[in-house]
Amino acid sequence: MKKILILGSGALKIGEAGEFDYSGSQAIKAIKEEGIETILINPNIATIQTSKDLADKVFFLPVNPEFVERVIANEKPDGILLSFGGQTALNCGLALDAAGVLKKYNVKVLGTPVETIINTEDRDKFTEKLAEINIKYANSKAVSNIDDAIKFAEKIAYPVLIRIAYALGGLGSGICRNKNELVELCEKSFAHTNQILIEEYLEGWKEIEYEVVRDKYDNCIAVCNMENFDPMGVHTGESIVVAPSQTLSNDEYHKLRAVALKVIRHLGVVGECNIQYAFSSSDDDYRVIEVNARLSRSSALASKATGYPLAHVAAKLALGYGLYEIQNTITKTTSAFFEPAMDYCVVKIPRWDLKKFNRVSTTLGSSMKSVGEVMAIGRKFEEALQKALRMLEIGVGGLVANKNIRFNDLDDSLLKPNENRVFAIAQALKGGYSIDYIHTLTYINKWFLYKIQNIVEIQSKLSKIAQDISPDMILLAKQYGFSDDQIGKITNIDPSQIFSIRKANNINPKVLQIDTLAAEFPAQTNYLYLTYNAAIDDIIFADLYDSTIILGSGPYRIGSSVEFDWCCVNAAKTLKNMDRKTVMINCNPETVSTDYDMYDALFFEELTLETIREIYGKINPKGIIVAMGGQVPNNLSLALAKNNMNILGTGVENIDRAEDRSKFSDLLDKIGIEQPEWKELSTKEDALIFAKDVEYPVLIRPSYVLSGAAMSVAFTLVMQLWSFHHKEHILKP
């Protein structure tokens, strides 16, 4: 093998984003280590994998059979990797294979064979393969008349779910608990369509995932399992996810693990694969929902959650290595054939931008709407959950004490999965709803609800104590993930005072390492997180003295995505070349910028003043670079400087002058640069007067925002009022 072609995933889209930049980049590095030439096809200029010093050759061309064939014809690679560029690369690879292109040019598909990929992608073949080894899968069948519907429903037993293919918003679909209900609904449905899908009704079942790896010698491991907070019915990309699973007993965990290994062996995967289950504890029963025989967003999450570099290992396996022949890159003394033991828990929460679209349904379901995600690490579920919510950058300080989140119909917000459901649960508990009732509405496992109740209880205790807060109470709140701001809000004490009490009483977070083996072996890398549930730090901070902190961009959202990872990673590389130590702070699991091997230290942490200040205080760096991570670090720069942190690059007063519309426009006036007439206003009345003066249309533009959030052109009086209302809504959470 001298030359290998890697297919990227092209443009970022919902469901296919930075995780494939991560997996492709790791694959390129893993192959280059072997002295093999790498060629990459990916038209996405904002990715790190297309940077100069990664692949030997990059083609900025569409990832489709036509262009890829031309590259193959010219470059004549020996092998091709299909599983590192998401569905785009996989589909392209399958098409090339079907068209005989790979055979024609003698290009070998490395890793999982094409036949296996087809067997996982084609539903009929997939269920056939599972049936061969007596593995259960979600039963479903397309029928075109009532008799067939009844026959199949009786075969799989009631209740069943009826779905209509291609029906918008679930029109005509529903649950039938007996024959009468089925006949009734079928009659309605067949009025709209001539084919319906009868499916096993698994609502309320847990959704569990395993990331499994297999080498060519048939050695298998399950690197990580994950449990969805939201039960079946919500796409795993739309769910809050926790790793490892929290509510599975040993028998359940290992039964599903054994099924995963059996399936991956039978299918013949070589490399990485993701398997999703529906699982019911009370029935002690499971269904395989799907298998992804490629790297995925879940595998990126699993990599970051455990420290196990799945994409790197998958690439090595594709080259023919055995798992035991690959080094554990964290301990550097053990091999890649092991299953990580975590001594922390991880919470992933998706980031939605639904508010940017009019008339979009906010109900979550089986298709993805989220545009990004965050991952938080803690030694209590409550701690990780509250950290993750802050990381989302949606204007919340944690699970509770958010004035901007209100519910008109709490029961409805619990019943229908939506982006604010976790807040609705807290609200409901506060309002006296019982755990049982919330469970009945949401099917969310009670263990999660008990944990949320702990947070609510601490909030109510804090608000009772208020000004009389004791250091012990602050410590307790910190252990459950409350920020200084949150505690301040609840107790009516200035957050800076909470900070002072903390410092006076030595209440500080500790820095712990992610080491893949729960401290059984020492870690050689600084993959780090902060927690208040520890007594000592894992690392010696002197090693990071005088380093440069780079702030990342947090979760992807509309207007901020992989381009800022490119900036951060390249800034770090440049600094490294200058022999400077680099420290990254970021919380997005689907990116290269959170690969621990890119920096001297990676803090998988919140991009908040409080957290950055704690890290800064511990490592005593040279300063912070805020210019690489987009709007989030920019917005923090003033506060960071005010708290005596050194900002490198453009001074904060100049950042402020560019961001603050009024100061910016002032400056333009002063230096004689033309601009539209403007005025900074803070009341509706003044705005109306000004608009009347300058004549419509006018543009309303808030300061410090990302890609025009809350910006509107006001054509009429009515429009303008709406805009103002909208602006207040977003700017004053």
Next chain:
Amino acid sequence: MNLYGNTKKARLVLENMQSFEGKLIGYPHSSSGEVVFNTGMTGYPETISDPSYKGQIQCITYPLVGNYGVPVSKSDPRETLLESDKIHLHGIIISDYSVEYSHSTGIESLSSWLYANKVPGLYDIDTRMLTKTLRENGTMLGKIIVDDNDLEFYDPNTDNLVQQVSHKEIKTFGQEGKNVLLYDCGCKNSIITNLLDRGVKVTRVPWDFDFNKVDFDAVLFSNGPGNPEVYTSLIEKAKELIKTEKPILGICLGHQILSIAAGATTYKMPYGHRGQNQPVMEGQSNKCYITSQNHGFAVNDENLCEGWSTWFKNLNDNTNEGFRHKSKDILSVQFHPEAKPGPVDTTFIFDEFINAINKISKLTRS
């Protein structure tokens, strides 16, 4: 709902006098033993009910414990998910305790189960710090001190712990099939159920049982607590049994007993293997398995007698994980093929054992 659980404080003191303050669950009395850590992320009921932990205080490195309560305890191995009918360990140390649990098999909380078994537990402890201490200094003696009722350190490795955990009476499980004589050194229930699932009869006998008293087709030396060198009479029995043609399987302590009988020696490891992710490799093959382990002593296989060969090695530290006889059906593994807690990847060990039993009986019949 009681977020703070029991707020009664207690502390763990190590033999180097390092002290960890935490809050109490389970039974409020002082207790001492050898402090060890286990890195398994699930299966605390199985781990805690494993008799091999006799005399030990176990630190669970996964921080969230108690989430799904504890299943029902029964004396018949086939009727319970637990690994024995009582808790043998001397205490547990955890970080975050779930006061409220949720699971269809959970009938009581971890704390109430510990209480009923008169075992104390400590939570709100920095278990990572404790684990690192044990990793760097090796396993240490320690004591959980409640209400300032101090007590002496206790070293379980000088005691005959097997005598304390082995069932005193002979008991037969299953009606039909070949009879496996099971030397109960503190046997986990799953070993018995794995045998029964494969259609044999199991006769569980006390550790000091004279095997000449009964008819049997094969022998299994079970897992158990303590220092294998202490159990000299058991080693003598193993030596005699090796001379016969009966299939023999050794698991964990049973493996160590067999290895001494086969001429090898054992030694105490700095901090042992306790967890569900220990990688082992089979001989010179490319075959690797993830195994469940719980042992503080290991076998030095350099001086195994003629006729024996190393079967498995640990991929992390190259320690011995099993050996077998070159001509006889004697199999022996350091890890736990019965799993529980842990991965079930090596249950083929039981298949091999049963196949050997069936093969032998066919020979004798013809």
